[in-house]
Amino acid sequence: MSDQRDIDLRAAINAISDVVQNRPRPIRNFDQIYMKAGDMVLQSELVARWAQGKRLVFIGDGDAISVCVAYLHTRGILDYGPTQIAVFDFDERICGAVTRFADKEQLGQLKAELYNCLDPFPHSAEFDCFYTNPPWGASNGGESVKVFVQRGMEATGYNGEGMVVLADDAELEWTKRVLANVQDFVIKSGYFVQRMMSQLHQYHLDDAPDLRSSNLLIKALPGNREPGLSATISDPARLKDFYGRDNPPRIKYIREKKRLDYGKAHDDEYSFELLE
Numbered sequence: 001m002s003d004q005r006d007i008d009l010r011a012a013i014n015a016i017s018d019v020v021q022n023r024p025r026p027i028r029n030f031d032q033i034y035m036k037a038g039d040m041v042l043q044s045e046l047v048a049r050w051a052q053g054k055r056l057v058f059i060g061d062g063d064a065i066s067v068c069v070a071y072l073h074t075r076g077i078l079d080y081g082p083t084q085i086a087v088f089d090f091d092e093r094i095c096g097a098v099t100r101f102a103d104k105e106q107l108g109q110l111k112a113e114l115y116n117c118l119d120p121f122p123h124s125a126e127f128d129c130f131y132t133n134p135p136w137g138a139s140n141g142g143e144s145v146k147v148f149v150q151r152g153m154e155a156t157g158y159n160g161e162g163m164v165v166l167a168d169d170a171e172l173e174w175t176k177r178v179l180a181n182v183q184d185f186v187i188k189s190g191y192f193v194q195r196m197m198s199q200l201h202q203y204h205l206d207d208a209p210d211l212r213s214s215n216l217l218i219k220a221l222p223g224n225r226e227p228g229l230s231a232t233i234s235d236p237a238r239l240k241d242f243y244g245r246d247n248p249p250r251i252k253y254i255r256e257k258k259r260l261d262y263g264k265a266h267d268d269e270y271s272f273e274l275l276e
Helices: 009-022 037-050 065-074 092-105 143-155 173-188
Strands: 055-059 084-089 110-114 129-132 161-168 191-202 212-220
Touching (some): 009 037, 009 092, 037 065, 037 161, 037 212, 055 065, 055 143, 065 084, 065 092, 065 110, 084 092, 129 143, 143 161, 143 173, 161 173, 161 191, 173 212
Parallel strands (some): 055 129, 084 110, 129 161
Antiparallel strands (some): 191 212
């Protein structure tokens, strides 16, 4: 993959700002932690270039990188990008935000579908590459990461490529263990590591503001075969501490209570005190 290309930075930042205004606020209990805007610009350009001309699937996408990639391409800020982008997320707010933005901005290549990663993947082998920024697995050695990566592999029929976003901190031992375990998992699944792009991204994370993440790029070996039909994941060992210590999966879907315009203050967030 070649280095960063020159783009109109002002136009790109303004476009990313539109996307950020549209997305729902994160729920920390489910490891929804959002990437900072400047890093979203760079990541979106990278993903668009990496997935040029391909069918790209996102296994979860709280950051809304999928929307950024489609929007930057459609607006002509990038002259390259995927031909198709599909988002699968268990948060109906995220799926709704993607769908509404795509409808408003006429992003015909972008769609979203409500899906819980513990369920069998419904569209196996329909995509060329996958992207996931999963729960980082600090308390489970990366088991939660492996679940999301497995679904990405199934979505691409254990062929093609994947980009996995992982926590990366030289001072934190758990990030190294997770990286080693995930690399072992992908190798045993018939993939090899193409590239590791270290400490690229920062996040809006109050309890660890300096924590960064990396891109792990993987690719299937020639002739790699899918091991079987996608199945429900219910092994307690894989589900333990899924979203953090003592926080296994209990929720099938996060439902959207009402239709919201995320770019405006909600009327249940404020009240008026009148002039005398």
